[in-house]
Amino acid sequence: MSTNRIISSLRAEFGEAVRGSSSPAAGRLLVDLDRSRLREAARFLINRGGRYQVGVGADERDRTQTFGLIHFFAFDRERFSIGLRTAAPASDPTFDSITPDIPSAGWTEREFRDLLGMRFPGHPKPKKLITADDWPDGIYPLRKDVPYNLVPPSTADVAYQLDEAPPGTTIVPVGPFHATLHEPAHFAVYVDGETIKHCDYRGFMAHRGIEKLCQTQVSYNEVPFIAERICGICGSVHSVAYCQAVEMAAGLSISRRAEFIRVVCLELERLHSHLLLIGVAGHLIGFDTVFMHAWRIREQVMWLSEKMTGNRKTYGMVVIGGVRRDITPEMKDEIFAVLKNLEAEIASFHKAVAGDSSIHGRTKGVGKVPTEEVVLWSLLGPVARGRGVDIDARRDFPYAAYDEIAFDVPVTTDGDVWGTIVVRLLELFESIKIIRQALDKMPSGPVLTEYGEALPAFRTGWSIVEAPRGESFHYVLTGEENRPERWRVRAPTYTNLQGIPRMLRDNQFADFPIILGSIDPCFSCTDRVAVVDRRSGRKRVWTKSEMDRLSRSRS
Amino acid sequence: MWLTSKFKQIVLALKPGTVTLKYPFETRPVPKDFRGRPVWDHTKCIGCGGCANHCPARTILLRDLCQEVRVLIYDGAKCTYCGRCAELCPEKAIVMSPEFELAAPRREDFSQTLELFMLTCNRCGRCFDMEIKNAIDKLDLRGYRYDNIETRTVLRRTTDRMEPAVLDETEAARRPERIGG
Numbered sequence: 001m002s003t004n005r006i007i008s009s010l011r012a013e014f015g016e017a018v019r020g021s022s023s024p025a026a027g028r029l030l031v032d033l034d035r036s037r038l039r040e041a042a043r044f045l046i047n048r049g050g051r052y053q054v055g056v057g058a059d060e061r062d063r064t065q066t067f068g069l070i071h072f073f074a075f076d077r078e079r080f081s082i083g084l085r086t087a088a089p090a091s092d093p094t095f096d097s098i099t100p101d102i103p104s105a106g107w108t109e110r111e112f113r114d115l116l117g118m119r120f121p122g123h124p125k126p127k128k129l130i131t132a133d134d135w136p137d138g139i140y141p142l143r144k145d146v147p148y149n150l151v152p153p154s155t156a157d158v159a160y161q162l163d164e165a166p167p168g169t170t171i172v173p174v175g176p177f178h179a180t181l182h183e184p185a186h187f188a189v190y191v192d193g194e195t196i197k198h199c200d201y202r203g204f205m206a207h208r209g210i211e212k213l214c215q216t217q218v219s220y221n222e223v224p225f226i227a228e229r230i231c232g233i234c235g236s237v238h239s240v241a242y243c244q245a246v247e248m249a250a251g252l253s254i255s256r257r258a259e260f261i262r263v264v265c266l267e268l269e270r271l272h273s274h275l276l277l278i279g280v281a282g283h284l285i286g287f288d289t290v291f292m293h294a295w296r297i298r299e300q301v302m303w304l305s306e307k308m309t310g311n312r313k314t315y316g317m318v319v320i321g322g323v324r325r326d327i328t329p330e331m332k333d334e335i336f337a338v339l340k341n342l343e344a345e346i347a348s349f350h351k352a353v354a355g356d357s358s359i360h361g362r363t364k365g366v367g368k369v370p371t372e373e374v375v376l377w378s379l380l381g382p383v384a385r386g387r388g389v390d391i392d393a394r395r396d397f398p399y400a401a402y403d404e405i406a407f408d409v410p411v412t413t414d415g416d417v418w419g420t421i422v423v424r425l426l427e428l429f430e431s432i433k434i435i436r437q438a439l440d441k442m443p444s445g446p447v448l449t450e451y452g453e454a455l456p457a458f459r460t461g462w463s464i465v466e467a468p469r470g471e472s473f474h475y476v477l478t479g480e481e482n483r484p485e486r487w488r489v490r491a492p493t494y495t496n497l498q499g500i501p502r503m504l505r506d507n508q509f510a511d512f513p514i515i516l517g518s519i520d521p522c523f524s525c526t527d528r529v530a531v532v533d534r535r536s537g538r539k540r541v542w543t544k545s546e547m548d549r550l551s552r553s554r555s
Numbered sequence: 556m557w558l559t560s561k562f563k564q565i566v567l568a569l570k571p572g573t574v575t576l577k578y579p580f581e582t583r584p585v586p587k588d589f590r591g592r593p594v595w596d597h598t599k600c601i602g603c604g605g606c607a608n609h610c611p612a613r614t615i616l617l618r619d620l621c622q623e624v625r626v627l628i629y630d631g632a633k634c635t636y637c638g639r640c641a642e643l644c645p646e647k648a649i650v651m652s653p654e655f656e657l658a659a660p661r662r663e664d665f666s667q668t669l670e671l672f673m674l675t676c677n678r679c680g681r682c683f684d685m686e687i688k689n690a691i692d693k694l695d696l697r698g699y700r701y702d703n704i705e706t707r708t709v710l711r712r713t714t715d716r717m718e719p720a721v722l723d724e725t726e727a728a729r730r731p732e733r734i735g736g
Contacts, residue, residue, distance in 0.1 A: 352563035
């Protein structure tokens with residue numbers, strides 16, 4: 001289905017409710033829709049093969065006296081992304097919830113309920129998501145009348161109300177600090193014996209309000225340095241995604257060489273991120289040889305990034321208009337040498353690991369999700385590709401210089417944790433291939449294109465970048481004060497975490513760490529898990545070593 | 556299958572040998588363009604405030620103590636070592652040094668302070684009248700003149716305005732009930 005056809009079929013179906021449409025760039029569509037038909041239109045797009053990406057809410061009361069909401073859908077086969085833009089008057093910011101049809105929209109709607117005070121009647125789980133448990137009702141931090149540094153006084157003894165436990169189950173709280181969590185987050189796992197039946201999630205404890213900060217305090221070219229700190233692993237992903245969104249909104253075209261250098265950065269990041277995750281997965285199932293050697297191999301990538309960008313990670317490389325450092329001919333030779341070594345090491349690692357029956361025993365058949373449900377939950381990246389869904393933003397929405405580069409997208413149909421690990425292992429070889437091609441095809445030229453003083457205001461741009469964990473989505477509405485009016489970030493884990501309850505269902509509790517680990521959060525190895533028997537109220541505290549032993553005793 | 560994998564793993568483990576260095580006795584050389592701690596050269600600095608204005612972490616503060624003395628403080632505790640200051644400095648007064656072993660017991664050990672003597676205009680005898688919001692102010696020094704150097708706070712003007720009524724509401728806002736009595 002082409003972009004024209006989707007517009008005409010939307011017009012045919014919804015008639016007057018479609019107020020207008022625009023195409024800010026190739027493969028990008030914005031359709032203005034009356035809010036009364038929002039849910040039907042969302043369902044219409046999903047039924048025609050759309051994949052829900054994310055929603056963007058905005059406080060536009062100063063300009064149009066409305067609250068705006070855009071739901072984005074990707075058509076991966078047809079290679080375009082469409083936004084359904086609606087608005088509600090400031091006095092009544094109510095939108096129909098699309099979550100009953102599209103479960104992965106659940107968090108978006110809960111987020112804007114918390115941050116903007118929008119209401120979504122019909123939402124199946126209208127609970128707090130982002131703001132703290134003791135954040136006062138009636139203060140919505142993303143609204144423009146709330147200052148960025150407002151800190152309301154805190155209150156003790158307020159707690160999140162967990163989901164009702166299915167009958168016959170016991171709650172096992174994992175978190176807020178736990179060995180397998182990369183950030184403070186609370187999983188309440190409902191177990192029947194050893195079998196997980198349901199899971200409730202309370203996270204966003206490290207919510208830092210970066211979007212608000214960047215919309216009110218800093219200027220366009222400072223945001224990339226803040227954006228890349230969103231994640232400790234995929235730094236360039238966020239800065240590239242942000243810069244591309246701004247470049248699309250402002251209609252800037254950057255030099256081709258800069259685009260190739262961005263590709264090199266992104267793929268180096270994928271290499272070290274996948275090696276990190278494979279190592280950690282080995283560690284979680286008690287196979288530390290995998291951990292040690294994946295990380296030993298990874299170290300070369302870090303050293304290479306250090307030489308290339310000046311920092312162990314690929315931080316501080318990307319700005320609006322291009323990149324900050326060029327790849328010199330000597331650097332290029334060095335990258336080739338490291339890649340050659342890396343390829344040999346990864347190949348021997350792959351051979352040593354891929355046939356190991358103890359890894360198979362712990363990961364095959366674990367966290368199984370059928371392909372239809374992967375689509376339903378809009379899972380992303382290796383989590384989806386390991387379960388038979390062939391999506392990859394590098395191929396489907398070519399950005400930077402990926403349109404000139406030939407590569408395969410590994411997909412397995414195992415549908416379990418093993419599948420996601422295999423996909424990551426194979427992607428390592430693809431990344432090496434991509435970097436080699438990028439270095440060969442890189443034209444000469446400047447690396448930074450200067451832009452004029454002011455970028456045009458109130459233009460929309462959104463960019464999709466394939467991070468190691470899946471698709472990262474950045475939306476930018478340019479503003480008048482040399483900074484974005486609205487900037488929305490959706491990291492792939494935002495979507496993948498919503499699918500965790502589905503991945504956990506009917507698995508063993510001892511597999512919880514590896515299933516959660518398979519979506520690739522980073523890990524802090526600090527804490528403990530407490531088991532509370534709901535009926536007797538008896539507590540037993542599991543230390544990290546006991547929990548590790550429980551997990552490893554299954555190997 | 557199981558056994559061959561184990562053999563391959565033994566080879567994988569033995570082949571590279573020991574890879575860890577005996578740090579701190581043995582160190583890996585720092586690459587040429589490494590971005591370590593930024594170092595200011597006070598003889599080159601002209602006090603334009605470009606670094607302070609573009610620091611994403613807001614870790615460089617600038618303030619005029621009197622008509623002719625401008626103080627620049629770099630508070631390294633918040634620095635992300637992006638090197639934006641060094642890149643934008645028109646006089647190349649900032650160098651990203653190869654220093655990376657920066658642990659220190661006190662926060663002040665990270666900072667650098669420059670006291671710059673600013674030139675005055677021959678005609679009027681002043682640098683710039685900083686209290687009048689002229690165009691140059693708005694362009695380059697927005698907000699920074701009011702930095703509180705003693706408490707290391709950057710006071711920036713923001714576009715945010717909170718109505719007093721809303722602030723009162725914040726104080727008196729109803730909180731969620733305690734769960735479980």
